[in-house]
Amino acid sequence: MKVLIPVKRVLDYNVKARVKADQSGVDLSNVKMSMNPFDEISVEQAVRLQEAGTATETIVVSVGPAKAQETIRTALAMGMDRGIHINTDEDLEPLAVAKILKAVVEAEGIDMVIAGKQAIDGDNGATGSMLAALLDWPQATFANSMEKNGDSLTVKREVDGGLQTVKVSLPAVVTTDLRLNEPRYASLPNIMKAKKKPIDAKTPADFGVDTAPRVTTVKVTEPEARSAGVKVEDVAALVAALKTEGVI
Amino acid sequence: MAILVVAEHDNETLKDATHKTVTAALAMGGDVDILVAGKGVKDVMAEAAKVDGVRHVLAVDHESLRRQLAESMQDVIVPLMSEYDAILAPDTTTHKNYMPRVAAMLDVMQISSITGVIDAKTFERPIYAGNAMATVKSGDTKQVVTVRTTAFSPAGESGSADSKMLADPAGPFKSEYIGEELSKSDRPELTAAKIVVSGGRGVGSAENFAIIEKLADKLGAAVGASRAAVDAGYVPNDYQVGQTGKAVAPELYMAIGISGAIQHLAGMKDSKIIVAINKDEEAPIFQVADYGLVADLFKAVPELEAAL
Ligand SMILES: Cc1cc2nc3c(=O)[nH]c(=O)nc-3n(C[C@H](O)[C@H](O)[C@H](O)COP(=O)(O)OP(=O)(O)OC[C@H]3O[C@@H](n4cnc5c(N)ncnc54)[C@H](O)[C@@H]3O)c2cc1C
Ligand SMILES: Nc1ncnc2c1ncn2[C@@H]1O[C@H](COP(=O)(O)O)[C@@H](O)[C@H]1O
Numbered sequence: 001m002k003v004l005i006p007v008k009r010v011l012d013y014n015v016k017a018r019v020k021a022d023q024s025g026v027d028l029s030n031v032k033m034s035m036n037p038f039d040e041i042s043v044e045q046a047v048r049l050q051e052a053g054t055a056t057e058t059i060v061v062s063v064g065p066a067k068a069q070e071t072i073r074t075a076l077a078m079g080m081d082r083g084i085h086i087n088t089d090e091d092l093e094p095l096a097v098a099k100i101l102k103a104v105v106e107a108e109g110i111d112m113v114i115a116g117k118q119a120i121d122g123d124n125g126a127t128g129s130m131l132a133a134l135l136d137w138p139q140a141t142f143a144n145s146m147e148k149n150g151d152s153l154t155v156k157r158e159v160d161g162g163l164q165t166v167k168v169s170l171p172a173v174v175t176t177d178l179r180l181n182e183p184r185y186a187s188l189p190n191i192m193k194a195k196k197k198p199i200d201a202k203t204p205a206d207f208g209v210d211t212a213p214r215v216t217t218v219k220v221t222e223p224e225a226r227s228a229g230v231k232v233e234d235v236a237a238l239v240a241a242l243k244t245e246g247v248i
Numbered sequence: 249m250a251i252l253v254v255a256e257h258d259n260e261t262l263k264d265a266t267h268k269t270v271t272a273a274l275a276m277g278g279d280v281d282i283l284v285a286g287k288g289v290k291d292v293m294a295e296a297a298k299v300d301g302v303r304h305v306l307a308v309d310h311e312s313l314r315r316q317l318a319e320s321m322q323d324v325i326v327p328l329m330s331e332y333d334a335i336l337a338p339d340t341t342t343h344k345n346y347m348p349r350v351a352a353m354l355d356v357m358q359i360s361s362i363t364g365v366i367d368a369k370t371f372e373r374p375i376y377a378g379n380a381m382a383t384v385k386s387g388d389t390k391q392v393v394t395v396r397t398t399a400f401s402p403a404g405e406s407g408s409a410d411s412k413m414l415a416d417p418a419g420p421f422k423s424e425y426i427g428e429e430l431s432k433s434d435r436p437e438l439t440a441a442k443i444v445v446s447g448g449r450g451v452g453s454a455e456n457f458a459i460i461e462k463l464a465d466k467l468g469a470a471v472g473a474s475r476a477a478v479d480a481g482y483v484p485n486d487y488q489v490g491q492t493g494k495a496v497a498p499e500l501y502m503a504i505g506i507s508g509a510i511q512h513l514a515g516m517k518d519s520k521i522i523v524a525i526n527k528d529e530e531a532p533i534f535q536v537a538d539y540g541l542v543a544d545l546f547k548a549v550p551e552l553e554a555a556l
Contacts, residue, residue: 013511018379094357118492120377120491120492123360123361123375123377124358125348126348129348130348133348133352134352138318138319138421141318141344144485158485159428161431162486163428163430163485164315166425167423168424172422177492178475178478178479179479213357213387214356214386215357215359215385215386216385217382217384218383220381220383223379226536228536229522229538231529231534231541231542235552238539238552239552242500247500247521
């Protein structure tokens with residue numbers, strides 16, 4: 001089984017996003033960038049499938065600027081086999097990314113895609129399901145655990161009421177939720193080994209995909225700030241304050 | 249202009265998230281219809297017909313829709329969209345699951361989790377865990393939109409729309425429902441509760457979470473949690489409040505033993521009154537709390553519960 005993992009390079013989750021003064025977007029100059037945390041979970045899952053002998057080849061793909069290669073290297077250092085870098089300086093929308101990924105899936109003969117449930121920059125949560133639809137594949141989103149039985153996949157999903165189990169036929173798209181696994185840290189020898197693993201260089205044009213944006217950003221502003229209130233002395237003061245507010 | 253709103257329901261009752269999504273749809277202008285897709289949905293249809301401002305209720309009643317799995321929802325909705333200019337659904341896990349499929353099949357870029365409607369094609373939505381608010385304009389011919397329901401008030405219930413049944417989905421589908429483990433509770437639903445009491449890593453264990461629950465029950469509140477509390481197994485995953493969990497905006501939100509990471513704040517900073525109880529006076533949660541109590545939660549929470 002060939003597994004494809006799409007990973008996005010995003011503002012590190014520990015860094016607070018700063019809105020640019022001209023309201024054109026979020027300032028990404030000189031800030032720490034990392035692999036989208038959900039994609040680390042996907043990479044970990046792919047490596048585990050490989051270690052269990054379920055996956056025969058694991059390929060990591062990223063659509064993004066030259067630096068996205070570093071993100072691909074991180075996945076290779078975690079244990080994946082090879083990478084595909086699709087070079088673009090634009091932050092492509094999920095629909096365009098899904099179309100590119102579809103072309104990669106078809107070119108590589110992929111059996112399973114594991115994407116993140118959402119990228120923590122745009123918070124769209126759209127790419128994985130879009131890809132599944134374009135491929136006419138079933139999907140199992142928000143995966144909490146997964147198990148392959150023959151040519152189907154049983155996935156426990158994190159839903160609003162708790163957990164739901166679905167069975168999908170392969171090939172399929174899975175999207176990862178936080179509890180699926182705990183991603184490993186790459187060891188130093190594996191970081192060295194990853195430097196020798198191949199990364200194919202491509203561009204969106206190689207796949208004949210129209211990546212023109214469909215949605216324009218009119219402006220990006222700071223959210224309404226909440227100011228710190230008061231510290232209360234003790235429980236009695238807290239109760240009194242909440243009674244005055246009329247909330248209890 | 250015609251807009252389709254997809255109902256949130258459990259085959260028995262229509263959920264408030266639907267009424268809020270209708271409010272967002274009405275703000276775009278045009279005719280609003282509700283789609284009820286499920287199994288045994290007669291009662292849900294009747295409730296949907298009462299939602300103010302709704303023109304028609306459309307329903308599909310079929311076994312393959314009992315759990316509203318993505319593949320069958322796509323099958324029902326995509327052909328319907330020839331009649332509509334936009335489709336809106338609440339951003340609950342049910343709809344987040346299939347809406348991008350619908351968007352992709354219509355060759356439309358989805359606009360996720362809107363918190364405001366500027367006009368029929370322009371919306372406001374949080375990005376970067378709510379640290380920035382984007383105003384975005386769709387250039388597509390149709391709009392596929394999910395709605396953060398906490399940002400909209402519910403439409404009323406004095407309407408009387410007509411309803412009609414649609415043809416069954418074709419199938420077969422490549423996915424199958426196997427089972428579920430739902431958290432059972434008599435407490436109000438997290439996303440609709442007036443008061444939410446949440447516990448974090450500071451609570452320390454699943455057993456200790458009982459003190460959070462006791463306080464919640466005294467207040468008639470829902471119980472929430474931080475990611476750390478869920479990851480540690482103190483509570484089930486559906487308790488998680490935050491960027492990648494649920495968004496809540498109650499009258500009163502109490503964060504107990506929660507540090508206030510940006511990912512947590514993303515899900516609760518629109519609450520009316522925020523209370524934080526934390527033993528670390530430097531905890532970032534105090535920067536957003538209206539009332540902060542620096543105290544050991546094991547002492548303060550039982551005391552609070554007794555004082556109510
Ligand atoms: C991709 C991604 C998505 C995420 N999504 C979410 C999300 O949706 N929701 C979310 O909540 N987090 C999310 N997180 C995690 C987030 O970054 C934080 O790690 C998490 O919110 C911390 O939880 P916490 O505040 O309970 O734990 P901690 O940060 O460990 O804080 C515990 C707090 O308890 C206090 N405390 C300890 N003992 C006591 C005591 N006896 N009495 C009083 N106070 C005490 C401590 O002072 C401390 O402030 C996400 C992270 C990532 C990377
Ligand atoms: N530019 C990209 N390159 C590779 N994968 C991506 C890219 N954008 C999104 N993805 C994948 O799609 C998932 C969901 O992203 P989104 O739909 O943007 O929230 C991510 O977790 C990645 O797995």
